[in-house]
Amino acid sequence: MDLNNPLYKNQGIHVVLSLFTVDNGKLKVFLIKRKNEPFKGKWILIGGACYNNETVDAAMEREMFEKTGIQNVKYNRFDVFSNPDRSPLCRMLAVGYVGVMDKNRVKYLKETAKTGDADWFMVDRVPALGYDHEEILQAAIDYLRIHIFDSDILKELFPKHFTLPELHKAYESILGKKLDRRNFRKRLLQQNIIEDVGLMEENAGKKPSKLYRFV
Amino acid sequence: MDLNNPLYKNQGIHVVLSLFTVDNGKLKVFLIKRKNEPFKGKWILIGGACYNNETVDAAMEREMFEKTGIQNVKYNRFDVFSNPDRSPLCRMLAVGYVGVMDKNRVKYLKETAKTGDADWFMVDRVPALGYDHEEILQAAIDYLRIHIFDSDILKELFPKHFTLPELHKAYESILGKKLDRRNFRKRLLQQNIIEDVGLMEENAGKKPSKLYRFV
DNA sequence: ACAAAAGTGTTGCATATACACCCATGG
């Protein structure tokens, strides 16, 4: 294999993270406004180049930490995006990830060297995105919906306690449809991924709910 | 993004195909003996570099055609392998694929510029492989076993007709366990991916089976 | 008629869905 063969010279690897949260019963995604070319002024997903000494997972964790200040959260690698023209500078392969977290824990800087601004957007009100990130985001949403019940990917959405009605609303907003309250409860409880904390909600203005946590 | 930044210079993309067949009731994988460095003399899976003007799927189809003479078959992309040291020459990311085909249709050359030899190996009698291909192969086998019932990936194993007992044996050899004949038949038939041809097996030395084909 | 393998049907279990009632709180 010849390193200078123009057929496969100047290739690179992107990691791209679709980071979701549920805020006020709405599924939102974290976007960053580019300050530099290419796609200056456009919004994009969290992402960047994978360094030579990193696995793609390590690169994604580094990007997540740099852009959100959060570490050690669960994420899922879900697909590869390899259109040769997806990045204008050189041929970049993208590895796509899905992550979910509590929006209040994300501490992003309004001004950094590479990013101008950052914010959460409702997934049905997303602006035009740079690169092929609209395609990647749509694939990420599809992946999240398919795997929401067979993965504890929502763990980080409630880092401490939560009530089942809260979790129920989160599922409904992600799936975009209603789920029966009672069946939802049974299903989650017999999955053994959540447990009763033994405490109750307080001052809710209604009958208090039990508090649960992910195990 | 700086194209000469040593942090992400000289990266490349491999596509790696674990091509399976079922021969004499045994699951086998297609391996090629390397004729050149690196890993000269070692056996490896089908694979190669992705060119700059190709998607990874296109690169995999090209590699499959170059190594087997077969085109237009179903394959599944299943994971990414990104250990920085997985290839000795430079940092190469690998995209893993699974494919299945009729071994008699594979026309490989015993001598080519890049490969010395090629053969089918029973998956539990595989020699030491070059690169990280043992890890990739194991992941491919796991993927094949998990997805054998929810995909028509076996279509190419029987390009023309087949009997249900034949298909049954193929499933058992891939999964490495027994499956109930009657439940297997019901399950396959109600998936609507196979159909009765209307003909019968001939001269089988036993009660003839109906012939089916994939739709 | 017998051995070998193909073809078919029934039953039970587990999981998911549909659905109705009671309970605790704040006002």
Added chain:
DNA sequence: CCATGGGTGTATATGCAACACTTTTGT
């Protein structure tokens, strides 16, 4: 005491697993 929303149970349907008998061929 009433409105709101939380908590629980039961009946039904569907999918998968366990299992036994009949049929067709070659010898």
